[in-house]
Amino acid sequence: MSGKTLYDKLWESHLVKQRDDGTALIYIDRQLIHEVTSPQAFEGLRLTGRKPWRADANLATPDHNIPTTKAERSRGLDGIVDPVSRIQVRTLADNCREFGITELDMDDIRQGIVHVVGPEQGATLPGMTIVCGDSHTSTHGALGALAHGIGTSEVEHVMATQCLIQKKMRNMLIRVDGKLNPGVTAKDIVLAIIGEIGTAGGTGYTIEFGGEAVRSLSMEGRMTICNMAIEAGARAGLIAVDQTTIDYIKGRPMAPQGELFTRAAEFWKTLVSDADAHFDRVVVLDAADIIPQVTWGTSPEMVAPVTGVVPDPDQEKDPSRADNIRQALKYMGLMPGTAIKDIQLDVVFIGSCTNSRIEDLRAAAAVVKGRKVASTIQLAMVVPGSGLVKQQAEAEGLDKIFTDAGLEWREPGCSMCLAMNADQLPAGKHCASTSNRNFEGRQGFGGRTHLVSPAMAAAAAIHGHFVDVRDILLEPARA
Amino acid sequence: MKAFTVHTGLAMPLDRANVDTDFIIPKQFLKSIKRSGFGINLFDEHRYLDKGEPDADNSQRPLNKDFVLNQPRYKGASVLMARENFGCGSSREHAPWALDDYGFRVVIAPSFADIFFNNCFKNGILPIVLDKEVVDALFKEVNAAEGYTLTVDLPAQSITRPDGSVIHFEVDAFRKHCLLNGLDDIGLTLEDADAIKAFESQWREKSPWYFTAA
Numbered sequence: 001m002s003g004k005t006l007y008d009k010l011w012e013s014h015l016v017k018q019r020d021d022g023t024a025l026i027y028i029d030r031q032l033i034h035e036v037t038s039p040q041a042f043e044g045l046r047l048t049g050r051k052p053w054r055a056d057a058n059l060a061t062p063d064h065n066i067p068t069t070k071a072e073r074s075r076g077l078d079g080i081v082d083p084v085s086r087i088q089v090r091t092l093a094d095n096c097r098e099f100g101i102t103e104l105d106m107d108d109i110r111q112g113i114v115h116v117v118g119p120e121q122g123a124t125l126p127g128m129t130i131v132c133g134d135s136h137t138s139t140h141g142a143l144g145a146l147a148h149g150i151g152t153s154e155v156e157h158v159m160a161t162q163c164l165i166q167k168k169m170r171n172m173l174i175r176v177d178g179k180l181n182p183g184v185t186a187k188d189i190v191l192a193i194i195g196e197i198g199t200a201g202g203t204g205y206t207i208e209f210g211g212e213a214v215r216s217l218s219m220e221g222r223m224t225i226c227n228m229a230i231e232a233g234a235r236a237g238l239i240a241v242d243q244t245t246i247d248y249i250k251g252r253p254m255a256p257q258g259e260l261f262t263r264a265a266e267f268w269k270t271l272v273s274d275a276d277a278h279f280d281r282v283v284v285l286d287a288a289d290i291i292p293q294v295t296w297g298t299s300p301e302m303v304a305p306v307t308g309v310v311p312d313p314d315q316e317k318d319p320s321r322a323d324n325i326r327q328a329l330k331y332m333g334l335m336p337g338t339a340i341k342d343i344q345l346d347v348v349f350i351g352s353c354t355n356s357r358i359e360d361l362r363a364a365a366a367v368v369k370g371r372k373v374a375s376t377i378q379l380a381m382v383v384p385g386s387g388l389v390k391q392q393a394e395a396e397g398l399d400k401i402f403t404d405a406g407l408e409w410r411e412p413g414c415s416m417c418l419a420m421n422a423d424q425l426p427a428g429k430h431c432a433s434t435s436n437r438n439f440e441g442r443q444g445f446g447g448r449t450h451l452v453s454p455a456m457a458a459a460a461a462i463h464g465h466f467v468d469v470r471d472i473l474l475e476p477a478r479a
Numbered sequence: 480m481k482a483f484t485v486h487t488g489l490a491m492p493l494d495r496a497n498v499d500t501d502f503i504i505p506k507q508f509l510k511s512i513k514r515s516g517f518g519i520n521l522f523d524e525h526r527y528l529d530k531g532e533p534d535a536d537n538s539q540r541p542l543n544k545d546f547v548l549n550q551p552r553y554k555g556a557s558v559l560m561a562r563e564n565f566g567c568g569s570s571r572e573h574a575p576w577a578l579d580d581y582g583f584r585v586v587i588a589p590s591f592a593d594i595f596f597n598n599c600f601k602n603g604i605l606p607i608v609l610d611k612e613v614v615d616a617l618f619k620e621v622n623a624a625e626g627y628t629l630t631v632d633l634p635a636q637s638i639t640r641p642d643g644s645v646i647h648f649e650v651d652a653f654r655k656h657c658l659l660n661g662l663d664d665i666g667l668t669l670e671d672a673d674a675i676k677a678f679e680s681q682w683r684e685k686s687p688w689y690f691t692a693a
Contacts, residue, residue, distance in 0.1 A: 021652035039512035151572035153601035256688035264688040445530040
């Protein structure tokens with residue numbers, strides 16, 4: 001009999017009840033809550049007179065819908081200009097108070113994007129099951145936790161029962177062998193993976209990411225990779241626990257301390273796939289083949305290396321794929337054969353649960369330091385993932401580097417990744433964005449998104465079009 | 480949740496792969512704290528020519544007459560024919576809420592994104608996976624014949640075409656049971672409260688580090 005995958009281990013350790021038809025009740029250790037997908041779940045509890053099964057397993061923070069300008073944020077909740085948004089953020093606060101759930105509110109330094117806050121606070125721990133009414137919950141898999149994005153009915157179900165009804169997924173291993181080239185980041189790895197397997201390639205699977213290139217990444221980089229597992233169709237992504245994971249957790253406010261930490265860490269070290277574990281599908285990439293990536297279309301799988309060109313639908317043999325390319329190019333306003341480096345940009349967005357952690361901001365700052373944003377760029381903004389990331393960045397002087405270069409330095413939130421608040425990409429404008437989705441209208445009605453790494457977005461801000469960040473990094477450093 | 484047993488309705492083809500949840504219901508409508516009223520903004524960015532806002536008077540907005548939903552022959556459609564990877568992207572349950580509120584009861588596609596697929600069952604919508612070739616054939620038929628209706632019989636797991644021919648489909652037994660009876664699955668899970676408590680107490684004993692308060 002073969003060994004177990006990490007996913008098998010996490011599944012089995014949380015199995016409350018296996019039903020005959022393949023579905024199971026899985027115990028949930030942590031639920032993260034934000035303002036957009038929770039109000040109807042709380043309302044459901046009220047209507048049925050139910051209480052949270054374990055209120056202390058929940059942690060809430062507003063992120064999707066809050067303003068990111070200093071002026072509007074300084075006026076607090078009551079100062080949110082959009083009345084519909086204000087009601088939603090207030091509803092979260094009211095619901096958390098009513099049901100005894102801890103909320104890191106808008107004015108709390110610890111507030112931020114749920115998927116940045118969870119790991120940062122130690123609310124995300126290896127070996128946990130985690131859910132959130134947000135598809136990018138897969139992020140937390142970077143710490144060796146089984147983390148699923150769920151719908152609002154399931155949010156209510158987990159609140160009321162501490163369990164999720166789930167069917168076991170199949171196991172997929174994506175291994176990135178060898179060493180990464182300089183200037184190539186976690187974002188480029190995951191975009192290259194999605195380009196390889198497609199946006200539905202991981203549907204029905206839990207994906208474990210492994211191999212030397214993944215193992216060598218920091219926790220921030222690992223979170224970027226797992227974050228986009230859902231863009232490959234997988235509800236959950238995973239990375240095995242190692243010393244990098246354990247060092248990251250140590251000392252975080254909600255992590256165990258002292259002797260309990262030592263005991264926990266011993267257990268966490270077992271959270272790896274066995275050497276003889278069976279995977280239903282294995283995909284292997286060579287890190288040496290990966291260079292900075294840029295999406296040109298309206299799905300994350302529509303991606304090319306920065307040295308490449310926009311594809312020609314007439315060269316595509318599969319007629320439905322050719323149609324998809326045609327639709328995408330029409331929306332994006334791009335001609336087949338255009339060099340990626342010739343795509344002119346109007347807006348640059350550095351932020352989102354994919355790329356708004358301290359390492360991302362450092363990478364972007366290293367590129368813009370001593371340079372100026374191109375005159376053709378109408379808006380370039382940096383939105384830190386949490387109040388604590390913002391504080392750390394300011395302590396390192398990164399905010400000054402950004403503002404000196406002509407980028408705006410904002411307050412934490414989801415911002416232009418999904419554009420629910422005022423941060424919207426205007427119609428027809430091209431945006432170099434460190435976010436996760438380039439769907440039609442995602443960043444604003446008619447907006448044209450190109451997904452890239454923070455360093456690539458920063459380089460694009462300076463030049464006004466895409467450039468290979470590896471060329472910039474080779475230039476002599478500026479004062 | 481409303482029950483689903485047998486449904487006969489007009490089919491509407493949405494001939495596009497990878498339809499994401501932003502396509503189904505754009506983000507600005509997610510500011511609502513209700514779970515109803517989304518139907519008028521279903522497929523908003525394709526259905527209307529301008530940008531929709533939560534408080535807009537939709538009856539005054541310019542329609543995109545080329546979009547399938549606005550074609551008179553599909554008025555009142557309740558069976559949506561879709562392509563690969565339907566419902567990909569965000570976990571927003573507003574997507575099935577919008578489909579339901581508009582009047583769709585069934586979505587047929589060669590494949591669905593997992594979270595969306597799951598969300599449908601929680602809202603009385605039946606998502607059906609059929610082989611690509613079968614879906615291709617249905618698209619051809621619905622395009623060719625105005626007034627093309629399908630009868631979807633959940634107990635029998637069958638779809639009956641206008642010519643009387645029958646297509647069988649698969650559905651998970653538990654989901655079928657819940658949908659047929661319109662069951663609230665929280666109530667069902669709470670029937671296992673003792674098993675949950677027993678699990679929780681041994682898990683707390685074994686892994687106390689997961690039980691520090693948030």
